[in-house]
Amino acid sequence: MALFNQSRSNIIRLIFLGLFLIMLVQLLNLQIFSGKYQQLAMDNAVFPKVRYPxxxxxxDRKNRAILNNTIMYDLVVTPNESKQTDTLNLCEILGIDTAEYKKRMLEARFKNGPYRPSIFEDLLTPELHARLDENIWKFPGFALVERPVRVYPFNAAAHILGYIGEADSGIIKRSRGFYRMGDYVGRSGLESYYESVLMGQRGVQYMIKDNRNRLVGSYENGKFDTAAIAGRNLRTSIDMDLQQLAEKLINNKVGAVVALDPKTGGILAMASGPTYDPNSLTGPNKQTNYSQLILDVAGPLLNRAIQGNYEPGSTFKPLGALVALDEGVITPSYGYPCPGRYFGCGHGKPACTHKNPGHAANLRLAIANSCNSYFVQVYRMAVDNPEYKGVKKGYEKWRDYLNAFGLGQRTGVDLTSELPGLIPDTSRYNAVYRGSWNSCTNLTLGIGQDMMNATPLQMANAMCIIANKGSYYTPHFVRQIDGQTATDTILNKFKLKHEVLTKISDDAYEAVHAGMQQVIDGTSSRAKIPGINICGKTGTAEKYRIIQGKRIKLEDNSVFVCFAPREDPKIALAVVVENSGFGNTWAAPIAGLMMEKYLKDSLPAERLKEVDRIAHSSLMPSYIPYLQYIEDSARAANWLERYKDSSAIKKFQKTRTRPPFPRSREKAIKTSVGFVIPDPRLFIKNTTV
Known part of the structure; x- marks a missing residue:
């Protein structure tokens, strides 16, 4: 019996010893090895405040800040810490209901997890920030975080500078987690292209919280803080005075203006019409403003300087001449006996504006008189060159020249979303004409038509090639990055000189230059500037549009290209104004004002009157209101179809979500659903079908 009692006593001791060892191990684990509870304590007492750089x-080229920073605030939430918050008070301050509050909290948990801060309301107005700052202690889990926000002091260059937006899941995934929810990234323009330079590096400041969730000081005197590192600055070739003038002149018009420095390829100005105020896409109303811009069929977000495809028309003729000169199929003295039409292919097309004898007796006169017959013949001679033993090989060689000029492919400008234009290859013609075609089939390529398309930037770059007598630099905005090191290679391609024409003599170039100067001096050109020799070329391209299955003849596009001064080119320009008539009517005077402003640094009073006249002339195509009507009606019909049940509409409205079209048109659009869409000719004046 005594042995049994002793054995039971030993077992009890062993049990107590085992429990003691388990508690000791657990204490060691909690206090030494596991950081879970320490982290929880830290989360309760310390707030990691992100410091955005x-x-x-x-x-710009005169060292004026054209894109700067200001400070606004975001309201962020850590969902797992917000259970004791005064929800009703917060909703009242923010102007939302509890359903919207719950929706945002769910989104925060889904996007960034329950233990990490997520943006609850971004870019607070000063009034809203003041109210929240005063009451933030009532809202555990919520905090105010500084956010550097972009400002545009000149209210200009929206398409160039671009805008920033919050990183979405796709961007975060592509960055392999480098970006986090709440980070802002460049979404277009220079903001996007130079994101790695401009972005900087985020930092963290650890702040102590009191029992009312108020930030009361720095944790450990900032021992664990990391400083935010500001992004690097960009020095551009943009002349903001010239840029503002370009945007003023293209106001109430559809088209683009591009000005380059031929010596460097630096872009002096680039304006696209219609445009928008870049400040509208920053601040608390940015999403509403963006929605309105994206729904505008006039395309204010479209940068037509690099995304507009236009037939260059007669502005292409000097380039066509250079190809033929380099190939050796013509000389500057080559003439063509044009009777007013081209009969080389048997059908008397295209026609010319001149039929007097000798108007195309040499290259200079042919350019000056813009003889269609001459340049169609020159094109045919180039592609039918016996050296290539067939039109298809000759055409491919001709197309290679144009690609070398930067046509039919992206120029490589430091902007995203540039389009390549179109110089069709032989496979396209083989498909269209079933392999049976010759130089007569596409002879209007020689006068910048047929399937040829180019962007205004490409046209301006082509003028640089002519001005430089066969060379150019890749067009670009940024000439220098502050703090640039040897490892920074992003600007290297813009310093490389491209030699594209090597067989042409200076005399031949002078013949081309003389013809282009005579275009300005020998006619009633509206691009003339007293005391400056300008080389230019007008262009006019017929335009059609298919609307509701009908082919509508629109006003011609007005096109003008030039460079000046002839002796020492400092500026090259391309101007396109859609559906506005002849090249000399609108595009040429816009270019003249731009050149005079840049070369003389100011405009006299009588020229300022011309600026006002052009700026206040509305040339918006008359079909745009009709297209807007169609688009809005389609959206309205889709919206009403989705929410045709009355209870669904009420539920939809209760969520405070707006239908996908501007508020001002909502009533009119709803009532128009079901109406027969009228004939488009009722909306288009002075047109033929």
């Missing part, structure tokens, strides 16, 4: 500043 200032993005780099962008300067």
């Amino acid at each position: 200032d993005r780099g500043i962008i300067f």
